[in-house]
Amino acid sequence: MEVGTTVKNQPESDYMSSIIEAGTAACRLYGPSKTNVIDIARLLGKSPAIVYKIFPSKAPIWDAIAGNFFETDLRVTPSADGELTSAASRLIETALGQHHLMLQARDGDGQMFSLAVLAAEGTWPSFRNHLKRLKATVGELVSAGITTGEFVPRNVDALASCFCASIISLWDPRFIGALPSNHSELSAHELASFAVAGLRKFTQAGEESDGKQR
Incomplete structure (x- = not known):
């Protein structure tokens, strides 16, 4: 063959x-x-x-295979109608879209999903690059939200890192693999919505804290 x-x-x-x-x-x-x-x-x-x-050696071959899988099958693309949709809505859509791709791989492409789990467990370059791409996407949406006034202006990189860390259970294949078969997408939506709300609260709390320190 x-x-x-x-x-x-x-x-x-x-x-x-x-x-x-x-x-x-x-x-x-x-x-x-x-x-x-x-x-x-x-x-x-x-x-x-x-x-x-x-x-x-075998290791870089497997990393390259995993990297291609992350890039082609597990890469979410935010909707293009940025002018018509709030940055907060697009953040939720992106978080849930990535979560859905992971669930889809787990349930329909088990062998490759197992490779993704190995990449996460071993912190392979392919997995680290995958997380960097997700963080960059989130950073772009956070920046857009700051521009439109949805989020209080602060360090975009820090906000993107906090957002990604708060919903990592929706994106990390190790967590996805441990989810029960009756896992509800509603709980994922609640977590993503909570993370977006926390973005606003985080920025406001940060401003208040800065004021007290001064």
């Missing part, structure tokens, strides 16, 4: 995406714990030496 475009005549620089594609297919077939480089090479129709020529 070959995956995607044959790599027979590909230049070396193109092998990486083919290896990641084959590795993803292998993980879905056998699971991350049972997949090995030989399986990936077989799906490529090449020798393991070709794989190791691009990736020096």
Whole structure:
């Protein structure tokens, strides 16, 4: 079984995406714990030496596969109608959208979700980058809320970090994997709404605290 475009005549620089594609297919077939480089090479129709020529060991291969999964399957995109929707609403939508993608992966793509859990447990670069992207998205929405007057002006990076930390249970695959099958989306919505409300309270409380210190 070959995956995607044959790599027979590909230049070396193109092998990486083919290896990641084959590795993803292998993980879905056998699971991350049972997949090995030989399986990936077989799906490529090449020798393991070709794989190791691009990736020096198994660890960076798995990290690259996980990174691609986070980037393509687990990346939420806020709605584009920013002028018509409040920043607070878009923050809730983004939080719940990311949560839904995680639940969808857990229930419909279990082998790859298991790889995402491994990436989180090992704090792989792929998982750290995933969290950085989420924080950047949240930061953009917080900044938009400050511009429209929804949030009191303060350090955007700090506010984004606080918001992400407060709802990490909705985004971290380790928490998602532990959720019961009857988990209610309503509770997720309540938590996201609470976090957004806390954003406003946090900024106001911060201003009051600063005033008392002076």
